[in-house]
Amino acid sequence: MQLAHPQKRLGPRSFFACALAINLLLILSIDMYVPALPSMQRVFDVTEAYLNLTVFAFFVFSAVGVIMAGPVSDRFGRKPVLVFGCMLFAASSLFCTLAPTVEVLIVFRIGQALGYGAVVTIETALIKDSFDGNDLKLAMTALQSLIIIGPAVAPFLGTFILTFSDWRGIFTLLTVCGFAALGLSLLISETHPHASKAERSQTGVGAALGSMVSDIRILMHDRKFSSLALFMGIAGMPYFAFIAVVSYILMDFFAVSYFEYSMIYAGACLVTIAAPYVYVALSKRLSVRAILVLCVWLTAASFVMLALFGTASPVLFLVAFVPYALAEGIVRPMAFVVLLDQPSSRVGAASSFSNFSYALLTSFATVIATLQWPNFIFGIAVLTGASVLVMAGLYAWGLRKKAD
Numbered sequence: 001m002q003l004a005h006p007q008k009r010l011g012p013r014s015f016f017a018c019a020l021a022i023n024l025l026l027i028l029s030i031d032m033y034v035p036a037l038p039s040m041q042r043v044f045d046v047t048e049a050y051l052n053l054t055v056f057a058f059f060v061f062s063a064v065g066v067i068m069a070g071p072v073s074d075r076f077g078r079k080p081v082l083v084f085g086c087m088l089f090a091a092s093s094l095f096c097t098l099a100p101t102v103e104v105l106i107v108f109r110i111g112q113a114l115g116y117g118a119v120v121t122i123e124t125a126l127i128k129d130s131f132d133g134n135d136l137k138l139a140m141t142a143l144q145s146l147i148i149i150g151p152a153v154a155p156f157l158g159t160f161i162l163t164f165s166d167w168r169g170i171f172t173l174l175t176v177c178g179f180a181a182l183g184l185s186l187l188i189s190e191t192h193p194h195a196s197k198a199e200r201s202q203t204g205v206g207a208a209l210g211s212m213v214s215d216i217r218i219l220m221h222d223r224k225f226s227s228l229a230l231f232m233g234i235a236g237m238p239y240f241a242f243i244a245v246v247s248y249i250l251m252d253f254f255a256v257s258y259f260e261y262s263m264i265y266a267g268a269c270l271v272t273i274a275a276p277y278v279y280v281a282l283s284k285r286l287s288v289r290a291i292l293v294l295c296v297w298l299t300a301a302s303f304v305m306l307a308l309f310g311t312a313s314p315v316l317f318l319v320a321f322v323p324y325a326l327a328e329g330i331v332r333p334m335a336f337v338v339l340l341d342q343p344s345s346r347v348g349a350a351s352s353f354s355n356f357s358y359a360l361l362t363s364f365a366t367v368i369a370t371l372q373w374p375n376f377i378f379g380i381a382v383l384t385g386a387s388v389l390v391m392a393g394l395y396a397w398g399l400r401k402k403a404d
Contacts, residue, residue, distance in 0.1 A: 264318050271322050
């Protein structure tokens, strides 16, 4: 690996490891407390849908953090935004630990989300700034795989903490993770060469946001860019619906133990962890278009199986979900490699829009998942089927012609 912009304190591999560690430490916040949701519901005496506002608010406001961070970092540099995002996340996690009610928890989950969204966007831009060619493809694949690895590891940690503590213990660990990420962020040097001191002094936040709107308008007029960004977001919706309700499905609907919950959840997550590396192998033989078509068919296969036997047993539910989990894990890293192939001055805006659309769509999936379905598996099946139709439509609209 070689860096396009040398780091003062870190070499290529240590820089890459540092960037991955920051991302992983914050991404645990998505669902580490999901195993505690059934017990939290009883403690706070609220409905599943109301408690899931803590999940929905996180995704919505992480989208806000995403859309703000990219263009601001294009003007003022990646590092200041990265450090601020880590600080906000750490402080908000601490106050989540102390929250006396669901409403207060939601408020500080919003703070977590804003910090997380900023960091996710900057991490993507850092990788694009620092690597080229095959190094970029491998680095982006590893970075995006953490969006899968984090939610896979987090429930295990949450379940382990619940054996000797409660949900507050989970947020205590997230506080520690936030401050650890802050320390690592201070080791990283600026990677954006255009963020000179002169430019920073001559522009303000308003100018940065104005530039963002202009750049995003240009990107949205590119049909291939906008359709692929939306395709990626739609492809992620059933996965985040799964995250939102899997604890209710396994522990309430199927009445499994915490250990069985962890094992079944691990089965799905192992597939999604491997999926980005399946993409790397496929990319050597297939075009972007061919891989997109394959992912549509895999998602359709999951829809059919969920509808036919998803409620029969926990293992069959897992089997039905696996083809989709593989497809979703392939689409995300591939899409980011293509979407961020932009001029340097526009990478932040491209990263913001891509992450924003993904975060916004997946946040609505967490709400859809908790609607009054006959059961939550039925809801995931419906959302998966709808995703197949929209993905196919987006492919036909903007991706059928050569996109790579």
